[in-house]
Amino acid sequence: MSDSYQASVARSRQIEERLAVQPGDFRMLTGDRPTGALHIGHYFGSIQNRLRLQQAGAEIWQLIADYQVITDRDSVGEIQDNVRNLVLDNVAAGLDPERATFFTHSAVPALNQLLLPFLSLVSVAELQRNPTVKDEATTAGIKSISGLMLTYPVHQAADILFCKANVVPVGRDQLPHLEQTRVIARRFNERYGATFPEPDALLSSATLILGTDGTKMSKSKGNVVELRMTADETAKKLKGAKTDSDRHITYDPENRPEVANLLQIVSLCEGTDPASIAEEIGDGGGGGLKKRVTEALNETLAPLRARRAELAAEPSYVHEVLRRGNERATEMAETTLAEVREKMRMVY
Template sequence: MTTIHEQDELHDAGADASYSTARARSARLQAMIDDPAAPGRDRLRVLTGDRPTGPLHIGHLFATLKSRVAFQDKGIDTFVLVADYQVITDRDDVGDIEDHVLGQVADYLATGIDPQRSTIFAHSAVPALNQLMLPFLSLVTEAELHRNPTVKAELAATGDRALSGLLLTYPVHQAADILFCHGTIVPVGRDQLPHIEQTRVIARRFNARYAEVFTEPDALMTDAAMLPGLDGTKMSTSRGNGIALSMTADETAARIRRARTDAQRRITFDPVGRPEIASMLTMIGLFTDREPGQIADEIGDGGAASLKRLLTDVVNDGLAAHRRRRAALIAEPGHLRSVLQDGNSRANAIADATLRDVREAMGMTY
């Protein structure tokens, strides 16, 4: 009999092996994406998206938005999900959901996502996608869902709050997002790998039980690190530590000016010991394509005031064109709704066809 410690070691070893396998598959995918003549490249389809819980911020810009434009510009079929149903997985109030959705679409377009070449759509507008949840739920166990890291982390963070059924089945909903459109590529970080593996398992089990309908998707591993907020913790506009793409130059300056630093005058890049300073240096580095340590050396004894002035300047300069485009788009809400409606129509056609295939495979076409 193995001990708990030995079981943990076996689990860690298995996770490391799975990660190595995923990295190898990811490298092959990236090579296909980068080679216009690669066999099978025309069958690639990316599925990615965001929850409209509030304004998108500069973390989204560098972690995901720019890469979506790159996929599109390389001719990869790209689906971008406005995951409005997922807003209610872990909260009772959706907030001003319409404003958040339209603002998200405006940021997509302002970044360069072209609705003629990419499909922007919303969960709630594609009924057949969500109907796939029913057969997919029959292919997973409660224990498998509880083992998902996102579910485990949320359960640990809820305290006395009960885990909602939607949050428990969140990995299955993600599988429906990917499989309804036959997505083959899902850009993720390492922490999201279990979600992709769950989707692969669901596709495999459906094909084995009924008929070959789904292709198992692959994770495209991203090395983009999570951009911390001004306080050194995870960037979130609701925490007041993020810089939203929708902020004005003055709002950005005020947010940075109020950010806490520390008592040391000399600026150094020390993510562990000085997380707030390190976060600001990292932001400057992303906007200027320079190393944070080099920036710290140049500021030196200029102190936090010089650091904040530089950060304000590079952020406002770097976002100026985006903000101009965004403001023009927000002024035309009818156009934003039209973009979303066109994408919804495209997504619905695919989802309806997939659901027909699923029902035929299951013998439910009466």
């Protein structure tokens, strides 16, 4: 375990302790790329954490990262529908637009203007060394990294620092991006005077949920269980989930990852130990396991799906949520940009 990772873990633990007694000290920034509907990996891996922070009383800024869609693809696709679905999924899950600010990149010009001074604070070599960018390019099959993708960590720094967020929920794989944000904040403060906090990572303890084919759950692979699916669609999707040939169900993540994954989903839904669930299913085989997963998941998601249907029936709902959120984000970004220009002596 590297020293930088150990330091991130230590700071994350301190945040958890402070959240319990001083939640008002925290402003959280989190976001989603509108490349498709959200799935259960998002729900258990990040949305539940957002809801926990909201319940604790932290201030929440929820970014719909529409500009980031073209970091690793040639077009924006069905972006209008995707943005709408992201808002519906998050709100139906429990994120309250009265307590969380929903906004999009493209609607907040002042946020994106921060990219220019921030780029002056990092070298090309630093950007090229970022392991997360390399991994994302490899995953997407990209051989020639675009300027946008190369500077993605700096754009993310603008996302976080425009509202002076001091906590960002991430997994370990995203720590290099957040560290770049901390470096940019530190260098700006050193060069121009104290302006930005150095945001800390709130590390997620969620277990990675595999897709129905046994690989990482990904919208692009079509191996996901979407939050918006009906109960029947969920059952059909899970019926094709990969298991193995051993009929006796055991919880063995190392040797039986696909079976362990399905048991983990049941565990997350029911709040019980996956090994105990395996014992209950016993010789029920893959069929028995999939039946248990389907029932647990459909029961857990039923309230979300019902609420989503209600929200979707109001044509102007998403537009109004984004209108209010974009106005607030624009006001915040313009205030921060004005402060940056003042510190840089660029007010004429």
